[in-house]
Amino acid sequence: MVDVSLLEDLGWIICAGLVVVLLAERIRVPSIVAYIVAGLLLGPALGIIEVTSGVDLIAEFGIALLLFVVGLELSLDKIKDVGKVAVLAGLGQVVFTAAGGFGIAWLLGFTVMESVFLAVALTFSSTVVVVKLLDQKGDLNSLYGRIAVGIFLVQDMVVIAALTLLAGMAGAEGDPEFGAMVGDIGFAFLGTAGLLVAAMVAARWVLPRPFQWAAKSPETLFLWSLCWCFLFVLASEKMNLSLEIGAFLAGLSLAQLPYNHDLKRRVHPLMNFFIAIFFVTLGLQMQLDAAMNHLFSAGVLALFVLIGNPLIFMFIIGRSGYSEKTAFSTSVTVAQISEFSFIFATMGLAAGLIDAEILSVVALVGLVTIAVSSYMILYSDGLYRVIKKTGVLRIFGAPEEGDQEEHVELSDHVIVVGMNSLGRGIATRLCERGETVLALDTDASKLVGLPCRTMLGDVNFLATLSEAGFERARLLVSALHIEETNRLLAFRGKEAGIPTAIHAFDSSVVKDLEAAGVSLLMEPRRDGVKQEWASVCREVLTDEEVANA
Amino acid sequence: MLEIAVILSAAAVAYGLGRAVGIPVVPLLIVAGLALSMGQMMPDREFVVGILEVGLAFLVFAAGLDMAPGRVGKQTDLALKVGLIQFFALASLAGWLTLRTGYSLEQALYIALAISASSTLVVVRVLKKRQELFESFGRMILGVLLLQDLLVIGAIVVLRAMSEENTAEMLQVFEVTVVLVVAALVLGRYVLPKVVNRYREEEETLLLIVLAVLFSFMGLAYLGGVPAVVAAFLAGLSLSSFPARSLVRGLITSLTDFFMVVFFIALGALITVPSTRVLLDALFLIVVVVVITPLLVAYVAEKAGMTSRGALEAGLLLAQTSEFSLIVGLAGLETGQISEELFALIVIVTVVTMIVTPMLSSRQSVGWLMRFHPNPGPKLSGPGRGEHVVVIGGGTAGALLYEKFRAVNVPVVVVDNDPMVVSQFLDRQCDAVWGDGEQSHTLTEAGVRQARAVIVTTGKLAHLRAVKEQMQEETPVWFHAFEVADAETARDLGARAVNYSEAATDRFMEWFTETLGHGMTEA
Missing domain, CATH: 3.40.50.720 (NAD(P)-binding Rossmann-like Domain)
Known part of the structure; x- marks a missing residue:
């Protein structure tokens, strides 16, 4: 009973997070960047704490809650609205970014295997970062917010495929069984479909009556909803899916009940606490020291993500009938790499396929792109006005008129x-x-x-x-x-x-x-x-x- | 994630069961934790202890945040008397009994402390359910509970100091505690209210500030050898002034709800299976809590001015040990001053006494037990009565009615269960009876049978039913109801219902039309 290590770690994380956030606020730095900087200070810079299993679990808990909140916000109709463009843009971007990233990395002098890893790492955008920023901006439910969330969920499926392939390659020590890997990927896709069906069946026939009963006591409703969320997370883990998918589908099923907005407001403060820990943990885990030999390469790759990814999206979404503003706002959301990129690179390092320098390059690109894209997302309206004036956006052929969005705001009530x-x-x-x-x-x-x-x-x-x-x-x-x-x-x-x-x-x-x-x-x-x-x-x-x- | 899913599933079952059968959720969560542990479904002990510590910090922080003595209002003196005597008398008795049964002094002190306080979580829930939290009775009970929480926190500091090996370390515990108390008072008075107000619209930053206060206090306490619970409590206390408390409460409710669940389940998972001797000792202590507490509190409360029925109800409501008892047990376990078996004993007593509280304190139980009260009648009485109006309830409505009747020279007898209210009426030369409007002898004393009219202002249908049983059939009776459903029931019982929510709605609409209505009129 004298082990206070988890408390101590949380204390450091919260206090450091607060100090950096308060300082960052003065120069309008987004809180996400402040958290990551706090993590960098606590870990790589000062070596005060390390990521323990307890802290890691809390960080994962935060990711699950974040996606649960996203699911709670979206009705099935809203998802259907953007499903086609999300699949098209999500898959299109994966192909273009992977190809472009590989080419640039190879031209920068990396080996074929290193270029493959860098290309895949650049392909994923961070669901957690973007959803957090959209939530902060109050745009999760906007059209471009919904398209972005759809794209990230498609990318999550690609991540699962990539991680499965890598695990197969690592396990087979260079002689992978492609049949088994294809089977695993197929199982993952089937699992997602199964969870989606389970979520919708539950929303229609299983949940309404018990939740109506539970709703008379807010605490019971809150606890039951969290339980529902983590049962889905557990199920998705068992099917080798990402916890994001499970949490999102759990939220989506509860979004069909009349208590979703109240639940969202209740879960939100809890999510804020856990997700802050996630971002500090992200900073804690960044090992940047080995990247010093590749500063130029990291800069070029970061620029590719910051500019190349949005360009690809502008092209795809602009051609899908959405307005220039919607296409632009969605496109800037993908200008960063993901925490999955670090996991992917770490697995590559563990498998002996790349060395520590590549992992550091990925971390540096991650830090730069997350920081810059946070500004791009938070200030996307101003950025749009500035770029629109240059006339550059016309080349993407998107209509200039705004998309119709329902905005019912009460006033004088x-x-x-x-x-x-x-x-x-x-x-x-x-x-x-x-x-x-x-x-x-x-x-x-x-x-x-x-x-x-x-x-x-x-x-x-x-x-x-x-x-x-x-x-x-x-x-x-x-x-x-x-x-x-x-x-x-x-x-x-x-x-x-x-x-x-x-x-x-x-x-x-x-x-x-x-x-x-x-x-x-x-x-x-x-x-x-x-x-x-x-x-x-x-x-x-x-x-x-x-x-x- | 398996660990979290398992804990939340157990919590979901506990909450559902608690809601279905009306049992407090705290003991059910502990039992759920025990069941998970016995079924080997809980993760390793290190994880359990880790989340227990975090959960404990949030639970006690929330208790500190709720420490608002202003809510006790005029009942402070009564609450102090009842709370102090219950705490010390029960602690002394439990300590003496445990010493006699072979426990060491240190162990006896821990058991005594664990037995002496009642549960805020359980009692407040019962009071809320009965809508009595803001009545004078509820405020008195709340005062007792707040006082006991404070006393337990103080006692934990003393016990921690006792566990230190030398005087210097012992003194350090007290010194650091004093520093923390001063810091909490100064921050709470001059700094934090301003900071909270400054960031009240920025939820994320405000949450970080609140949590940083909590963790900073705990960090300082850790360095100074003071128990973490004391620091968490003081951190909460530093934010307990209005409006900081209310602004923070909305922000951390979800966190405290979540961590409370985690804490109690983890605590249940830590319990070892007790020996027969511990079980027998637990049974003995359960009897002490369930029998002695009501008797003790009822006696003290009645002596201090409550009605016999109210005093007994207070005693029965306080007849359980507290979530703070579990914290006391954990503190002893942490310093090695008590064994895991003794900790299990404290948990068993708490679980059982919490489970029986709603049943024990029900109106039926109180009514049944009142039969055995040696002197259940009212303590004050006025002159002989006739042609008077009886007003049950001396609150706002009762006082207004008294003024109106006095203006037309109609004698009034006011019945109220609050001795202070009764004294105020007597001071104003108004005849008043101290007692519960549900009891026939109180109504007899007030002369309900001879009255020309009876007005029940308490909103309690039980009072109306009791009045209808005693009064003459032709005597008119008015019943003040807030809810439409109660007004309808009163009409069915033959009373004239005064629906004061309707009256307030009329008044509101007048005001709205005059001030904000933009000249529109009601359709």
């Missing part, structure tokens, strides 16, 4: 939190009055039968309020019987300059709410007594007593 009798009464009466009302509760069954828009969620999460359009609301009403949450809502309303009407369910909470500056203190007991008094007078008091009154 009234948010009513807590669907007890008071909340329901207010929401219904406001609706009858013609107001736009959004009713919120943590219990899905309490939202049934209301005449207004409804949203399942916990207002203690900032994301719930943001999604409810809190900043644009005309009024925030809380009918909750929860002292702490009511105070928080009053506080948030005051800070955002939005009027609030809060339920003061007990005289003991009035003072705090008044101090918080609520616009209307709702005191039902006082109002009830006022209404009651007339009938009490009529039935209880004598005429003389009434006259005295």
Whole structure:
């Protein structure tokens, strides 16, 4: 019981991550880059910690949660929308980048085997990096975000094929059994199809009733969903698939239920914690020292990824009927290599097919491309405007008109939190009055039968309020019987300059709410007594007593 | 990933079962962990201990974060009396009994400490379910629980110091603890509220800040030889002022929920199968907790001013050991002051007493046990009554009604279970009866049978039913209900229902039309 190594490692990771993130914030460096730099400082630079199995497991947990969140965000229809272009672009890019990467590496003087490894390593883009950035930008659900996610999932399948081939080559020590490898790859593809079918069957026939029952308790719903996610992750591991695919499909199956947005908001903070550890771990594992002899080569390869990959995508997506802006925004998402590239190179090193210098080159290219592409993704709108002015984008032949995207944003609406009798009464009466009302509760069954828009969620999460359009609301009403949450809502309303009407369910909470500056203190007991008094007078008091009154 | 999938599956079963049969989830998680360990489905011990440490840190951090004495309000004095006497009396009794049964002084101290506190997780859940958390009764219980958490944390420091080999090291534990306490107070007062407010819209950075506070405190504690749980608690405490607490709470709820599950399952997996002697000792301690705690708390609470029924209910609600008992056990295990068997004993007592709490503290149990109370009646009474109005519940509505009746010279008798409320009415020359509106002798004392009207403002249908049993059929009775369903039930029982959520909705609509309605009118 005295082993605190995991705690100690986590402590270092979190504290270093915070320091670098706060410093990086001042020069607008994306948090992902800050995390990786923190990892580089803790590991390769200062040697304070190493990646242990516990930390590694937590990092993997973060990846699974990230993809689970992505799955939760996407309905099946949205996936179908972009399926064709994702397959086309994903496979097309793999072929072009692999061929281009091999050619450049070979021209730079690497051996054939080294060039093969570098080419394959350059082919993969990082699902985790891109999804994290899209999430940070709030664009996961946008058209280009969905295309990007689709492409990365296609690439994940290619990764599985590549890793299977490499494992076969390494295991057979130069004399691989191609029949067995083809069998393994076929099994992986069949496994993916099987998991997809299982996810959809479960979403349609298995999950709805038990999850409806569990949804009355947010903690139970949360735990059941995590359990569902990791059962899929486990199944995908057993089929030699990536954990990303399993987590994504688990999320996708739950996305078909009405609790997906609430679940996403609950899982999000957990994911933020674990994924930060993943990125710091990525930095910890980067061995850059041996790359010093190949700085020029690494620079050329990084430029190829940063410029070549987006060009290939602009061409493919631009020819698929999407607008120039969508094609551009999607294309910049692939301008980096993946954590899989490191794994692939590490396996090559372990198999004796390449030496440590190649692994370092891959790490250096990874560091540079992840850092630069983070800026490209976060600031893609500005970058698009600048490049558009040069007229270069016209050569890709994509239409300039924007794609139609559904954007329904509530504004000037009234948010009513807590669907007890008071909340329901207010929401219904406001609706009858013609107001736009959004009713919120943590219990899905309490939202049934209301005449207004409804949203399942916990207002203690900032994301719930943001999604409810809190900043644009005309009024925030809380009918909750929860002292702490009511105070928080009053506080948030005051800070955002939005009027609030809060339920003061007990005289003991009035003072705090008044101090918080609520616009209307709702005191039902006082109002009830006022209404009651007339009938009490009529039935209880004598005429003389009434006259005295 | 197998490890995580197994843990989460066990947790999913525990949560489902807990929800289906109404048992607290904590003991079920521990049993799930034990079952996984016995079925050899848990990973190696190093992994279990690793995640246990992380889970423990988050659990205690959350407890520190919830340390808001302001929530206890006017019940602070009562909570202090009940909490302190329960803690020390039960600890002394348990310590003495365990010493008599052959345990060493150190072991007896650990057992005593583990037995003396009640579970915040379990009791708050029960209070929430009964919607009593924000009533004076609930606030008093909350105060007792917060106090006991603080006392356990303090005691863990003392026990850790006792485990040190020399005086210098012992003193160092206290010194570092004092430094951490001061740091928590200073940071909590002057620094962290501003920092949290500054980053309140940047969730990712704020989460890192909060976690960095937690890990920094724990790092300092580790260097100074102070138990990590103490540091985690103080880290939470440093963020416990409003609005920092609320802003942080939303951010870490998922993390604490997740790590709480991990902690209890890992803890269950660590338990070794106990010997018959340990099982018998555990049984003995379970009886002590389940029998002595209610008697002790009921006696103290009643002496301190609660009604006999409320005091008994409080005693039954507090009759279990705490998640902090498990932390005490872990602290002893870590320093080697207690054995794995003794740790198992503490876990068994906690699991069993937590499981029986909802059943033991149910209204039926309280009602049944009240039959054996030697003096169940109200303690105060006013002059002879007749032609008066009885108001059950002296809160906001009761006070307003009293003012209105006084204005027309109609005598009123207020019934309330809070002695402070009753005293306030008596001070204002209003006749008041201290007791539970559910009990016939209280209603008799208030003269319900002779009253010209009865108004139940508590919103409790049980009070209405009790009143209907005693009063004359023709006497009008009003019932204040918040929920529409309760109002309908009250009407079915023959009462005039005052639906105050409807009244508040009317008032809200008036205000809305006047201030924000842009001149529109209701359809």
